[in-house]
Each structure stands twice: as structure tokens, then as C-alpha cells.
């Protein structure tokens with residue numbers, strides 16, 4: 001790979017605004033959690049890194065939901081560049097250079113861009129309408145529908161089962 005794989009961190013970033021107990025939450029408003037995520041993108045966990053990471057997150061969520069790529073994502077990439085590390089017998093590796101505060105956010109945008117280019121249509125919102133999470137579908141048939149089978153998958157199945165059981169009696173009453 002030309003760059004480090006940040007796919008897992010990318011999903012953690014996109015899924016940092018889950019609905020918990022019926023209310024949308026922002027896990028990045030917890031400084032410790034936010035710093036930890038910035039470190040997963042190669043940062044040091046500073047508040048300025050986190051600020052840029054939140055900008056990246058908000059833009060990437062819109063892109064993953066609507067397919068619209070906002071200008072703020074280009075802005076995050078504006079001052080960074082890939083520099084080749086010294087060649088080794090194992091090949092060429094690149095490192096990202098630029099303003100320190102922007103590097104974790106830029107790595108997140110790059111990770112998203114790689115998924116978009118190499119696995120088109122695989123990164124998408126969970127089909128549970130009450131869920132705000134995303135999934136990267138790695139299944140062969142590209143048929144995954146939920147961020148998690150254990151939570152949303154089972155919940156949606158139970159809901160369908162419930163509405164099937166309810167509809168005949170409702171029709172009878174009407």
C-alpha cells in the first residue's frame with residue numbers, strides 16, 4: 001500500500017455521532033476519546049488536530065450520506081503533500097507532510113478517498129432510519145445493510161416481524 005491503512009479509524013470517525021438512548025451524541029465532544037481518535041490517524045491528540053478532525057468528520061458524513069463532496073474537504077488537503085521516504089528493498093513508502101494540526105484530518109480524508117475510489121458504493125449509511133452510523137461493506141455480494149447485525153440488524157428484523165404480526169388484526173379492526 002502506498003499509504004497507511006486507516007480504514008478502521010475512518011469508520012470510527014464517521015460513526016462518532018451515534019444515536020444513544022434516542023438522542024444524537026457526539027463522541028468527539030469527549031476530549032479523551034477525540035484525542036485517541038486523532039492518534040489513530042497518526043496525530044498527537046492536540047485540540048487543534050481534533051478541531052480539524054471534526055471538520056473532516058462533518059464533511060465526510062455528508063459525502064457518505066449524499067455523495068456531495070464539500071469544499072471544506074479540499075481545504076483540509078490544501079496544505080499537505082505526500083513525500084517519498086527513502087527507498088528500501090521492500091519498495092516505496094510515502095509520508096504526509098504539512099501543518100501538524102491538519103495531518104490527522106487529512107489522513108481521514110485520504111482514507112475516505114481511497115475507499116471511494118477502490119471500493120465504490122461500499123461506504124454507505126446504515127439502513128436503520130433511527131441510526132446515524134455508516135458501514136463499509138466488505139461482503140462478496142455487497143449486500144450488507146446495517147452498521148451492526150447485533151444491534152441494527154436484529155432490531156430491524158424484529159420490527160418487521162412485529163409489523164407482520166400486527167397488520168392482519170389491524171386490517172380486521174378497520
Ligand SMILES: [Zn+2]
Pocket residue numbers: 126127128131132133146147148152
Ligand atoms: Zn445502524
